[in-house]
Amino acid sequence: MTNAAQDANLKTRSFAPRRRAWSRESVERAMNIVSPVALLLVWEFCARAGWIDVRFFPAPSKVFQVMYNLIQNGQLEKHVWASLQRLWWGILFGGFPALILGVAMGMYRTLRVIVEPVIMATYPIPKSAILPLILLIFGLGEASKIVMVATGVFYPILINAMAGVLEINKIYFDVGRNFGASRWQVFRTVALPGAMPLIMTGIKLGVGLGLVLIAIAEMVGAKSGLGYMIWNAWEILSVETMYVGLISIAVLGLIFTLILNELERIIVPWKSSR
Amino acid sequence: MTTTTLTDGAAAANQDTKIRIRGLSKVFHTKSGAFTALDDINLEIPVGCFFMIVGPSGCGKTTLLRILAGLEEHSSGSLEIASPAANRPGNSMVFQGDSLFPWMTVWENAAYGLTMRGLPKSEIKNVVGHYLSRTGLSRFHDYYPHQLSGGMRQRVSIARAFANDPDILLMDEPFSALDEQNKLLLQEELLRIWEETRKTVMFITHSVDEAVTLGDRIMIMTAHPGRSKVLVDVPFERPRRVLELRARPEYGELVYNIWGHLREEVQRARAQDEGRAS
Numbered sequence: 205m206t207n208a209a210q211d212a213n214l215k216t217r218s219f220a221p222r223r224r225a226w227s228r229e230s231v232e233r234a235m236n237i238v239s240p241v242a243l244l245l246v247w248e249f250c251a252r253a254g255w256i257d258v259r260f261f262p263a264p265s266k267v268f269q270v271m272y273n274l275i276q277n278g279q280l281e282k283h284v285w286a287s288l289q290r291l292w293w294g295i296l297f298g299g300f301p302a303l304i305l306g307v308a309m310g311m312y313r314t315l316r317v318i319v320e321p322v323i324m325a326t327y328p329i330p331k332s333a334i335l336p337l338i339l340l341i342f343g344l345g346e347a348s349k350i351v352m353v354a355t356g357v358f359y360p361i362l363i364n365a366m367a368g369v370l371e372i373n374k375i376y377f378d379v380g381r382n383f384g385a386s387r388w389q390v391f392r393t394v395a396l397p398g399a400m401p402l403i404m405t406g407i408k409l410g411v412g413l414g415l416v417l418i419a420i421a422e423m424v425g426a427k428s429g430l431g432y433m434i435w436n437a438w439e440i441l442s443v444e445t446m447y448v449g450l451i452s453i454a455v456l457g458l459i460f461t462l463i464l465n466e467l468e469r470i471i472v473p474w475k476s477s478r
Numbered sequence: 479m480t481t482t483t484l485t486d487g488a489a490a491a492n493q494d495t496k497i498r499i500r501g502l503s504k505v506f507h508t509k510s511g512a513f514t515a516l517d518d519i520n521l522e523i524p525v526g527c528f529f530m531i532v533g534p535s536g537c538g539k540t541t542l543l544r545i546l547a548g549l550e551e552h553s554s555g556s557l558e559i560a561s562p563a564a565n566r567p568g569n570s571m572v573f574q575g576d577s578l579f580p581w582m583t584v585w586e587n588a589a590y591g592l593t594m595r596g597l598p599k600s601e602i603k604n605v606v607g608h609y610l611s612r613t614g615l616s617r618f619h620d621y622y623p624h625q626l627s628g629g630m631r632q633r634v635s636i637a638r639a640f641a642n643d644p645d646i647l648l649m650d651e652p653f654s655a656l657d658e659q660n661k662l663l664l665q666e667e668l669l670r671i672w673e674e675t676r677k678t679v680m681f682i683t684h685s686v687d688e689a690v691t692l693g694d695r696i697m698i699m700t701a702h703p704g705r706s707k708v709l710v711d712v713p714f715e716r717p718r719r720v721l722e723l724r725a726r727p728e729y730g731e732l733v734y735n736i737w738g739h740l741r742e743e744v745q746r747a748r749a750q751d752e753g754r755a756s
Contacts, residue, residue, distance in 0.1 A: 375575070378573065383567075393582075398579075400581070472581075
């Protein structure tokens with residue numbers, strides 16, 4: 205075999221890795237936008253062609269038209285703002301005690317033994333089922349809505365905080381003791397940060413549940429909020445408004461998820477770079 | 479009867495004894511009955527002594543160290559530790575395996591003891607800066623433990639204990655998870671840092687080489703239950719260079735000697751394990 209022939213041989217054997225015009229990642233990212241838009245287009249087409257009942261499934265263009273009107277006259281902003289405020293206070297009033305109590309229960313066995321049965325017994329009760337009781341106790345005002353959100357947020361955060369502390373390797377508590385940390389210092393430097401990854405999971409679950417509960421609470425005895433808006437739309441048979449309410453709640457949920465993910469990256473930097 | 483006494487600092491200085499242990503025992507009560515981990519330990523450790531404990535695994539070495547650290551109570555006997563100077567912690571421990579807080583940076587980990595004691599920021603900065611540079615970690619001060627190698631993590635652990643400036647340093651097989659090269663480098667580093675202050679050290683190892691390389695005195699422990707089998711003095715002068723020390727014939731003799739004491743115990747420990755397994 206001549207050298208030239210060998211070279212030719214080598215050339216045919218060495219091939220560059222096949223290049224794709226689109227990387228898998230960018231295709232997947234594009235699908236995130238393409239598939240919902242495609243669904244909306246199909247929906248729009250079916251509504252205009254009269255293939256689906258527009259009394260239940262109004263064309264997206266009509267929904268967006270109504271949404272535009274509601275934004276213009278400030279109605280949507282008013283309702284979103286009302287719901288957001290209740291959510292905020294509910295998350296704060298439910299989440300903060302849950303965080304403290306959950307971490308403390310993880311740290312102290314005695315406290316855990318006393319409180320855990322109560323938590324486990326009340327946890328399975330559907331929070332929506334206690335709405336009448338809460339209305340009875342707290343009345344029709346803001347308090348009952350805030351309490352509803354708070355009960356929803358309370359359990360996932362407490363249970364995750366406790367589990368988070370129990371999962372911390374014992375050696376870290378030994379280090380705390382050996383280096384002279386007080387109880388409060390152990391809480392602050394060992395238990396709380398050690399449980400933080402699971403606490404963030406609890407907060408995400410809690411906020412999701414809070415959205416569900418605020419919608420339900422506002423359907424009964426409220427004069428504002430997205431839940432009220434949806435319920436009122438049913439009463440006046442404005443299906444488009446109902447859809448605007450649903451879309452708003454979905455968008456809120458999405459924004460919360462994005463914010464919490466970003467927050468997690470900042471608060472738990474030692475887990476994020478994995 | 480159990481007593482843990484902190485003797486008066488001045489009196490202890492006269493006797494030149496830092497730790498005195500008399501008839502100390504530790505019994506764990508488990509579901510399958512009482513388990514004697516330590517039996518009648520008697521020890522006297524002078525101030526500034528680099529004291530090594532060698533023994534087969536499961537002989538209660540770690541339990542003894544945890545008792546000294548105050549993380550465990552002894553069942554009977556007495557334990558006297560000369561009280562530390564004012565404002566100085568009694569002891570700091572370098573734990574076996576990963577004990578750095580994953581949620582703190584290298585700097586925060588090394589500063590932990592000082593921060594807990596609420597020392598002024600400027601002092602913390604000086605002390606931690608010193609020990610991070612002595613352990614070659616200055617460049618990595620803002621790294622998290624998971625971004626470091628095992629050897630580097632153990633160096634932070636050592637810096638954390640030294641920075642706390644305790645009266646007694648307790649080290650529980652700090653190098654056992656490291657490869658041979660890293661172990662050697664860290665032993666040299668440890669000796670260098672220790673020379674600066676010459677603190678009393680209680681160091682646990684299962685490596686005879688490590689015991690002879692680092693220690694002034696070695697206690698060889700029996701297999702379960704843990705008793706003191708024999709005390710050996712290490713005659714080598716300080717400061718020591720690890721590799722040069724190991725090249726000396728006396729070094730080999732001493733290692734061989736200690737192995738003679740230890741072999742029996744390791745075999746007994748093995749027989750116990752096999753007995754339990756069958």
